[in-house]
Amino acid sequence: MTSDQITRVCNACIERCEAGSTWPPDFAEFIALVAEVGGGLVGLTVRDVIAEYKRWKSESWRYGTSEQFPWRHPVLYHICVEMRREGVERRLTQPEMDKLAGVKLARWEKKLASGFSVPPIRRQIAAPKAPEGPTPAMQMAAGKRYVE
Structure with missing residues (x-):
């Protein structure tokens, strides 16, 4: 300890x-x-996760992105981003968010116990862009029209 x-x-x-x-x-x-x-393997408790989540929500306007926010521990970035996404999608109340924080922390502790490491804080890869020009399906339909 x-x-x-x-x-x-x-x-x-x-x-x-x-x-x-x-x-x-x-x-x-x-x-x-x-x-x-x-606080388990990471040295964090559910209270720590909830406090960091509240701090991030109240101070995130000062930073351009969540990656620039001064996280107290790298795993908190991953937990808080997941909590925010699920909280908005499922419209969770505060007690449900507290429970979710415990679930997310337990999941990360289990990952770390099995040998995984915490990935660095970085921007997620952008979704692939739609190809420019006609798609293969459009080309095939145009070819069929040409043959007819």
Whole structure:
């Protein structure tokens, strides 16, 4: 675990004690705290993803493209762009977006655990342009008309 993750777990333990829970937490409670705030392979939690998504939505007007935005982690670019697309297409509410953030983060952690790496932040390849001039189907139809 990184020092940031350990700090998060310690802060969660302190908050838990302030709320009136017993100290020290038993092993199962401690594992649940680590899983909740520790942040998996990437070191990110669902809260981090949601916070970065909100920051991107509120500050993206300052940058020409999403690729120029200063992402805190490269995987956040991929997660947030997917969340934005699906959120608009499916008209998701905020609780549904929060759930989607967890699903996307879990998917990326599973990919990373199986050996994949996070692709660099770059503009997607543009869709192929329509060919100029007559298409093969148009040429065939013109040929048939000529023969007739």
